[in-house]
Amino acid sequence: MGATRDTPPIPGVINEELPRLQAELARDKPMRLDSGETIGPFTAAYTTCGHLNADKSNVVLICHALTGDQYVLENNPLTNKPGWWQLMVGPGKPLDTDRYFFVCINVLGGCMGSTGPKDTNPDTNKPWGLEFPVITIGDMVRAQSLLLDHLGIDQLFCVIGGSMGAMQVLEWASKYPDRVFSAVPIAGAARHSAQNIAFHEVGRQAIMADPDWRKGNYLREGAKPKGGLSVARMAAHITYLSETALHRKFGRRLQAREAISFGFDADFQVESYLRHQGSTFVERFDANSYLYITRAMDYFDLAAEYGGVLAAAFEATPVRFCVISFNSDWLFPTEESREIVRALNAVAANVSFVEIDTDKGHDAFLLEEPQFCATVSGFLEGAAEHRGLARK
């Protein structure tokens, strides 16, 4: 590509210059979706950090989780809070911005700048709402690959992500093995379990039961299903924690009172905490997006397209894998990761697998976990050595 450090081929890749980037994709030819429908042109919003090297061999794609977004490091402009993976990404961090160039893309169907149900349907000039096509993890990854084409990035040194991000990582490794040098699926699964579909259904029903949801047309009608979305978030948030973590954090402690009220106020700290989680979430997330993205996760079953044989999804894969799970994660338990590892072993793939000992539950990948950090940085260091990415 003849790119050099002095003349970056991608306008605005250095994120100090352009903190929030968007690209219009599928302009000439609409992108085919797994549902059979097509979409395009559509917008992909993303952020970058670090510096792209001359031969573009140091690109790390970060895939965000269900309610995550592209703001991994820089402050989220909506909440003004630090990026969601600030503990992991930065100079000298396990995901080292001094060495690698990071790209994180808001998923298709999201609500942080990538095209989703809250955007305007060009055919009707009204918000998509439920007219937005149902999307899958495969569609999200296809959209990401189009963005990378647009950026002129052929190969990813690494694709990494937790939870739904891990699903995208697996999809990437399976569908684009030649574009992925290494893959780190964290706290993920190769298919969404019945229990997890069940939890998602509870969340969706809470949204759809809110009269302000207006059959999905709340934006057109100037309403917002805050109550429903908030309950969905509260229920989901419980699944991200462990019983031990909840107990340690709150126990049965009362919220700003000396005694129970014999009523239905938030007597307990844990109630107050969940209500807070719910009410802040509705400020930043679109209810229909929540429906679409949870559906995408439910539909994810990587082995299904390969006759139910997960190993076949990775046949002769050249990708180096590092599968990571957390022993207190009951939403994506270690057994799910082990399933992936077995499939990779069955094709003699290069795979590392670490179960991190923590009591923080599913959300541990977002929190300070020294063993987790050591695993990620050690694996990347080894992969970088094999990729010929010399240390500065």
Added chain:
Amino acid sequence: MSQTSSINRSVLSETSSLTRYDLEIIVTMINDGSRVLDIGCGDGALLDYLGRNKAVDGRGIEISQDGVNACVANGLSVIQGDADTDLEYFPDDAFDYVLLTRTLQATRNPREVVSHLVRIGRHAIVSFTNFGHWRVRLEMLLRGRMPIVGDEKASWYDTPNIHLCTIRDFSKLCDDLGLKVQQALSVSRAGSARRLNSAGAAANICGEEAIFVLTRE
């Protein structure tokens, strides 16, 4: 029955980063650039050595979480797993060498594990403590106590080794499984290795440790 081998510690000086003499010998048996699976790889010292000095494409399985974490943090490709339950997922002939060093006797089903080794790898290299050694025999005879051997120095109730065997026992297992013993060494604590042929009665008395290289017929 046994003859002194040409292998001795003096020619193994380049393996100084390895602290176990069975490993010092095993690394000399592995060709450069081969694919190696080390079962029970511990902290990954052997894989690390083979990767750096022999350009080996190495993988490991380790049961202890601390061991796995250390390996992966060191850039090695290692999975948390169990020799008894996880070998069945590997395909035939996936590796040039499958190593099982000082781990055999800690497995629940050694016979099955050995069968998997030669299925997954073109060669299997197994090292184990020889419980037929004269000191072990003497200890039983004179003191009437279970022998304490190896580096573990663990009592009978907390040793990880649950299926103890002698060189002769292992030779018989190889026969029963129809395996070809390509090479068999008995090793003394001082690190000198002797080649042994067939059952090797002397080796079974003198060798503190054994290293077998196996293939399918």
